[in-house]
Amino acid sequence: MRKFVAKHATQVTGTLSCFDRLLFKGHLPLGYPHAMEQFLTQRRVLMKDLKAFVLQQAARLKTQAAAAAEHAGRPYEYLASLVRKDQRARAIAARDGVTEGLICVFSTVEPCRTFRLAYGHGRPAIRPVWRKCLFLYFYFLDREFGFCHVRVQTWFPFTVQVYVNGHEWLARQMDKRGLRYRRLENAFLWLEDPGRVQRLADRFAPLPWPAILDRFARQVNPLLRDELAGYRYYWATHQAEYSTDVLFTSRTALRALYARLLRHATLCLRAEDVLTFLGRKLHGRFAGEILNDWKRRWPGARVKHWMKANWIKM
Structure with a gap:
């Protein structure tokens, strides 16, 4: 940050x-x-x-x-x-x-x-x-x-x-x-x-x-x-x-950058990255599901990374 x-x-x-x-x-x-x-x-x-x-x-x-x-x-x-x-x-x-x-x-x-x-x-x-x-x-x-x-x-x-x-x-x-x-x-x-x-x-x-x-x-x-x-x-x-x-x-200062951040977070982040954000490491015995979810919402859009019942979003 x-x-x-x-x-x-x-x-x-x-x-x-x-x-x-x-x-x-x-x-x-x-x-x-x-x-x-x-x-x-x-x-x-x-x-x-x-x-x-x-x-x-x-x-x-x-x-x-x-x-x-x-x-x-x-x-x-x-x-x-x-x-x-x-x-x-x-x-x-x-x-x-x-x-x-x-x-x-x-x-x-x-x-x-x-x-x-x-x-x-x-x-x-x-x-x-x-x-x-x-x-x-x-x-x-x-x-x-x-x-x-x-x-x-x-x-x-x-x-x-x-x-x-x-x-x-x-x-x-x-x-x-x-x-x-x-x-x-x-x-x-x-x-x-x-x-x-x-x-x-x-x-x-x-x-x-x-x-x-x-x-x-x-x-x-x-x-x-x-x-x-x-x-x-x-x-x-x-x-x-x-x-x-x-x-x-200003909103203008954020708008162009935010679109790039959403695209990067949706397309480039892997399961290992999501687990790192949540303070975990990926190992072979992990039995859960890790998801990236992008949605358009008023007044813009958001991306959410899921691990079981835990999530982090932007």
Whole structure:
């Protein structure tokens, strides 16, 4: 990257590397049958009452979500068909002039991993099973993280997903410090002080993430206050995107060069190169598939290199 920037120094105003889209998954220590059986025993819930107990707790989550939306004066919508939820939430925020706090709550039925009661020899046993249940999506304009959402499964084990965006967080950090910038959707086109902004971006990863994510979880799962008192979520990074933006002086300066870069990346890069980009080496026992994918998209085009579930794109 340094060689590239040096070569095009007259056309580049700076670079910025920061986290982009992040999805965290929160798991309670109830995700396997034995733990669930212990939980029911502690709560004095009989095996035969498992279904009724599960549905009762699910109803509490749904009722709390509707009440939270009503209290904030925000819409609660059931989505019966496939909808781009992020776009819908942004449209609601723009329509209603929301600048901070809850934007809306969506509910929709999706596949989930939960439990069932299995009968056979001896006493009934709890077994994991895939079912469909109601999920709740809470969309916020958070004071610190900007546009984000929290998704909670209403059936045990109440898995939570938190989405945040590093560019959203960084924009708010610049706003606090009076640093000027130009932004188009999820990209910065110009930065007043790229060096200072990079130092701000480097503060994102060391944030106290467990405490931050616990705060989001408490907002959407009221059971943590009573039925699940004493339980905490274990957090794992489910998806992470890290971007490097090269800021050019103008669209004209980039246009001709970008076409050449796309052509080179599509036609000249080999599997070994893609693995190198992703910190791997090609060896004879590799059983996956490596792909180069070029697509024309508004307002231009992009090339993406895939290795299994990992990718890098330009």
